[in-house]
Amino acid sequence: MRDVEGIQFLQWCLPRLQLCWPGYRKVRRQVYKRIQRRFQSLDLPSLTDYRIYLEVHPEEWEVLDSCCWIPISRFYRDKSLFLFLEQEVMPQLAQQIGANGGGILRCWSLACASGEEPYSLSLLWKLKLQARFPNVRLVILATDIDDQAIARAQRGCYPVSSLRDLPENWGGQAFDHTVEGFWIKPEFRESVTFLVQDIRRVAPEEAFDLILCRYLAFTYFDAALQSNTLRQLVGRMQIGGALVIGNGETLPEGGLGLTPWSEKEGVYRRA
């Protein structure tokens, strides 16, 4: 598929999926490849034919949507953010809970891909913070639209490249190494529950102290869907709770009353 043809196709279909072209510029080639595999599997000779096919078969839009999921992640992606979570955000949240007699520090990792992000939180808590807050328990809900990514997360086996940003020695403490890869140890799994969920249709019911929504809504969604998603997120934040977005992402205008905790790290707070 020629680049220009692919760009034109994405610029035509992404708005119809409530996704935005600028977010896809860098990852367009992996998306084209999937779309190409799809229309070839339908025995269609070209993108133009696929476009006609989409117009005649509305159910195909769901398949096209799944070609646009970007599964990239790794442990401790954005190391300085994880340092900020360790030194400021999680201790302050845990302190509030501890001061009220103890309880659960509830986190939601939205768009968790294959589990790298929620397991990073679990590692951080167990290896650095838990001993300081004995009456606080970390509970993490991790959701993603992609059932195969969720299955990989539940399996918990990773290539060495996924672990490259972890602090030194953590690999040895948190994983068992076999020929298949690095398996996350059971004690780091127990606080994490995985669910297949599409944030456009459904969101968890409980309120969270910490929500991570990185490299999905505020990169790939169009303006209207970003605003809707932010409304969902804020509706599920405890007062005083924190929302983390990705590096280079910004909140829709107004930010629904969230105040920056650290704009550099993309952390916002519900006052």
Ligand SMILES: C[S@@+](CC[C@H](N)C(=O)[O-])C[C@H]1O[C@@H](n2cnc3c(N)ncnc32)[C@H](O)[C@@H]1O
């Ligand atoms: C780039 S990954 C983000 C991974 C992780 N948050 C991180 O920062 O490393 C984007 C994830 O969003 C998921 N996704 C795409 N559309 C979604 C939707 N509507 N609802 C929930 N997850 C979605 C994809 O399956 C993919 O795993």
